[in-house]
Amino acid sequence: MSHAHHSLSAEHIPAPPLPRRWTMLALLCLAQFMLILDVTVVNVALPDMAADLHLGREALTWVVTAYTLCFGGLMLLGGRLADALGAHRTVPAGLTVFTAASLVTGLSNGAPMLLTGRVFQGIGAALLSPAALSVLTTSFHGPERNKALGIWAALGGTGSAAGVLLGGALTDGPGWQWAFYVNVPVGIVALVALPALLPRRAPQPARLDLPGAALVTAGTGALIYGLVKAGDAGWGSATAVLPLLGAVVLYALFAAVERASRAPLMDLRLLTRRPVVAGAFLMLVATTLLIGFFFLGSVYLQQLRGYSPLRTGLLFLPVAVATGIGAHLGSRLVGRIGSRVTAVSGLAVAAGGMVPLAWLPADGSVYARLLPGLTAASLGVGAVFVTATATALALVEPQRAGLASGVVNTFHEVGGSVGVAVLSTVAASGIDQGAVGGFRDAFAFSAIVAVVAAVACLVLVPHLKPRTTDIPHVH
Known part of the structure; x- marks a missing residue:
């Protein structure tokens, strides 16, 4: 999900605009919409899937994480493949794999x-x-590009x-299967x-x-x-x-391979920049x-409070x-106020919202606290x-913006899967035995x-005031 790093060489000679580029944008956005949907659509369906397929807490956690793990872990490689083979080959290939995998997941x-x-969906x-x-980024130019990227970010x-x-x-x-089947007709139309x-x-x-x-x-x-x-x-x-030790060894090997490689997947020198x-x-x-909220909230509402999936979905809408x-x-x-102040304030608000949930009741009104x-x-x-x-x-040269946003987006997807795993483990007693204590913890x-x-x-966030006009941020 990075700005293509090859787009800049083509910048000087703007290609003639594609005649049907807005139709193309609509279809690409529809495809991307399915991918984003598949992160959260599953959370609400989890308890029903667990009941139907006899899944324990571990399997439930993997249903969420297998997708984001493969999506995040292979995203930079996907970007390189698009550069190497041309997007006109990798977009249909990705669509085909995703659509077929959605069918398999629904038929499970x-x-x-x-x-x-879920792995193949990822x-x-x-x-x-x-x-x-x-x-x-290469088909739109000037003000049109900002508009297109705005739609994508939204x-x-x-x-x-x-x-x-x-x-x-x-x-x-x-039934929960349709959370996956719904991708099939959309995928076929786009294909x-x-x-x-x-x-x-x-x-x-x-x-x-x-x-x-x-x-x-x-x-x-492994982590x-x-x-x-x-x-x-x-x-x-x-x-x-x-x-966990295996994960440390594999990450160390990854760092060694990246240093030795002439065309590394991730430029680790970027990680020396504050x-x-x-x-x-x-x-x-x-x-x-965020992914933790959806995961925990959905299981709490349905398993502990007996909410229906639809009522759970409606309750999560304001969230x-x-x-x-x-x-x-x-x-x-x-x-206006800079990165550091915004980040600290945002996290302070998040912590404030969480504090009352540490005393989550086993009954009483969901609207009062949760x-x-x-x-x-x-x-x-x-x-x-x-x-x-x-x-x-903020401080990355334009020609490396693609690499930098690739690094951040990898942390985004992979972070989601690690986060769900940690919170699932902390809440184990709640998810396994339906005890409210696990959710409180x-x-x-x-x-x-x-x-x-x-x-x-x-300490970590520099006091910058970056411009945010052209940031395609992911879900």
Whole structure:
């Protein structure tokens, strides 16, 4: 999901505008919308899936994380493939994989098939999303490009809001399978119409860093596995410690491969720059909190409080909308009061919203505590998302903006999967036995994370006032 880094060489000779570029944009946005939807649509469907397919807490956690793990871990590789082969090849390829995987996921009869489908959905998304964004940045110029990128950025907020609603409506109506089946007709329409509209570009010779992509994805997979296992076996157990040590080894190998590679997947030197590190850190924290809210809230409302999926989806609507409002406010504030103040304030608001949830009741009104708390918290988190991207790209030279936003977006997807794994483990007793204490612990833990992150921001986030006009931020 990066600005294509090859778009700048083509900048000097603007290509003649594509005749049907707005139709193409509409279809690409529809495809991207499906990818974003598939992060949140699942959260509301989880309890029904668990009941139907006899999934425990571990399998449930993987249903959420397998998708974001593969999407995030392979996204940079997907961007490189789009450069190497041309987006007119990788967009249809990604769409095909994603659509077929959605069908498989819907037809699942147990955890293995379900998780395989989710993995391939993630692979399809990683092929499709960066390629679609690179087409968009190279096909539009001047004011038109800002408009196109604005539409693309707006998908993030609306996608997660639509995800909870659609997830609830489909799960309650025809069944959770339709949360996946709904992608199939959309995917087919896009597959039929898009190839004729996409600009054709000669493939460019490029080196692909396959070992790098494999190592970073495997490392994060091992990390999630260890974190999830710790919830049942305890933090000191071999089943938790060994995968976590394995993750450290795989990450170290990844760093070594990237240093030695002539065309590394991720330019690790970017991580020596304070704004990029600050942006990646903020993205990690914001995604952990937000995806965690949806995951925990959905299981709490349905398993503990007996809410229907649709009612749960409706209850989450203000939370999703608040995230969008927070992002809008954040983009205004960053330029005025600077990154550091915006990030610290956003995290403080998030922590404030979480505090009452640490005393979440097992009964009583959901509207008195859970809803106001989550809505306030997501307002703060929304502002942190924008600050993350704006900060990371603030001091990067234009020709490396693509690489920097790729780094931040990788932290975004991968951060979401690690965050859900941690919160699932903290809330293990709540998810397994339906005890409210587990959920209280997880919300208290989220509040602590937000406070610690806010303090860290005082040191880590530079006092910049970046412009936020041209930031395509992800869901």
